[in-house]
Amino acid sequence: MNEVKKTSVEPDEWEPLKAYTNARIALGKTGISIPLKESLQFKMAHAHAKDAVYSQLAIASLQADLAGTSLPIHQIHSQAESRDIYLQRPDLGRLLAPDSVAKLRQLDSSPADISIIIADGLSATAINTYAGPFVTRLVDKVRQTGYSLAPLLLVEQGRVAITDSIGGILRPQLAIILIGERPGLSAFDSMGAYITYAPQPGLTDERRNCISNIREQGLPPILAVDKLMYLINSAFRLQITGVTLKDNNGLLE
Structure with a gap:
């Protein structure tokens, strides 16, 4: 009778460090x-x-989750007509489809203080x-604080x-977009929050502030809302977002 030879796994000296990170270390x-x-x-x-990249907004x-905000909710679309086009043409994901432009122009023309936008990005799983x-708490x-809100998008x-x-049409003082971040091999459900003061076509990314890795295993959503509110209040006080707006609230110290 042939015996099956068992091959043992040699341990790694970095094994104790696995308690502090989800990174693939000390595999043996x-x-x-x-x-x-x-x-x-x-x-x-x-x-x-891969599944997260191809996931869809629920x-x-x-x-239903946002009904408690009592805000109108409108569904719109970028110029990327499909997921494959979205991945191949990032530029089209930055522009509104013509019918979405028309829909936004039909909304109340009185600018609100804040517009909250929710986008699938590269992980609708995170948004779902x-x-x-997160938005309900926000x-x-x-x-x-007394800020007025535009309809949710x-x-x-x-x-x-x-x-x-969107900012070029609705003209809010400040816009917040929640978006699914690029999945990694240790985080496929990470959400990011970007804020832009006086959003309008032609801005570049140094005009935004970002809070990244919002998820239970990263920056917990409850903490992220408080962090975001600090940035919102600072943005209105200084009338700016981006590289000149610093996060000094010490929430993570």
């Missing part, structure tokens, strides 16, 4: 290869990241998971700079 080895378990986990993480679920409760905080196939196209 079996002979000259990584262990089968680690190889399979890598493939699973890659599959999650419009009905998001609308976190945007509903709207409550914004109302407590759900953008399909949108990129960060679509904020400027």
